[in-house]
Amino acid sequence: MRPRHATTLSTWTEQDLEALYDRARWMLGQPREVVARTGPGMLLGTLFYQNSTRSRISFEAAAHRIGGAGIGFSDVATTRAGDFYAESLEDTVRVLGSYADVLVLRHTEDDAAERAAAVSPVPLISAGTGDQEHPTQFMLDLWVIRRALGTLKGATIGYVGDPACRVARSLVYALRAFGAGGLVFLTPDGARFPADVVASMESAGLAWRTVESARELLAAVDAACIIPFELSDFHQSSVRTHSRADRLDERFVFGRELLTGPGAGVPLTHTGPRGPELPADVDDLPDVHYLDGVAKGVVLRAALLAELLARR
Structure with a gap:
């Protein structure tokens, strides 16, 4: 069984990574309209409790590249998790996971990715959590x-x-x-x-x-x-x-x-x-x-979204 989530590379084998790279290599060689048919209608949910440029925007671009779209937040202060209600990470993940097909989380707490994956109804990707990992x-x-x-x-x-x-x-x-x-x-x-x-x-x-x-x-x-x-x-x-x-x-x-x-x-x-x-x-x-890595980041993350969708 290949990993359902991408929250740590400790559970990803060479075969898992090879499958991802094969898909990314295939995408690199395809016209954009072909790539857009690999995830038609998918909805990406982004939960960014911490600032980001490359990770957040490349994931959003990747969702569009495979025929999907994105929702979510890039500033927790605009959400109920960041105001008077202090909604828990777990509930925020459950809510966004009810709207989206894949979630991407960046968080300040070390155990955030593990906690989020434990309750997420959809595949979850870590875009960096605390000092732990950025897979x-x-x-x-x-x-x-x-x-x-x-x-x-x-x-x-x-x-x-x-x-x-x-x-x-x-x-x-x-x-x-x-x-x-x-x-x-x-x-x-x-x-x-x-x-x-x-x-x-x-x-x-x-x-x-x-x-x-x-x-x-x-x-x-x-x-x-x-x-x-x-x-x-x-x-x-x-x-x-x-x-x-x-x-x-x-x-x-x-x-x-x-x-x-x-x-x-x-x-x-x-x-x-x-x-x-x-x-x-x-x-x-x-x-x-x-x-070059910045540009290829969109392709690699598009391949990752498609991989996780295919495993559902």
């Missing part, structure tokens, strides 16, 4: 990297950013499913490796180590995934104060000189929103897949 982000990033490398089996993947970020768990689970060889981390000074992330890597037989610079990382990996080097608090719905550093240490920057010299040939993705770790003047380089 569709690494469904996407690894699809882009796999297309560039041909295979993930035995590959060594770089991870640039804080290993305590919610995307790290999703990456480790997906690499475990594909039989990757290992991980190399470039982390902010003083970064903490969560015990469960370390345990997952070790139980999967993923060799891992840390390096001190972008140059050192690119010399050690087959491809790399980058996240924003400075993160906001994922337990808040929005963070509007600006206290980011004026300048990022050069050893963390994947600049043009590095990527056209000793770092050339290593495919790079970035979850977005990007900061100084990946300057905009590298966008034209063939190994930089930031904007």
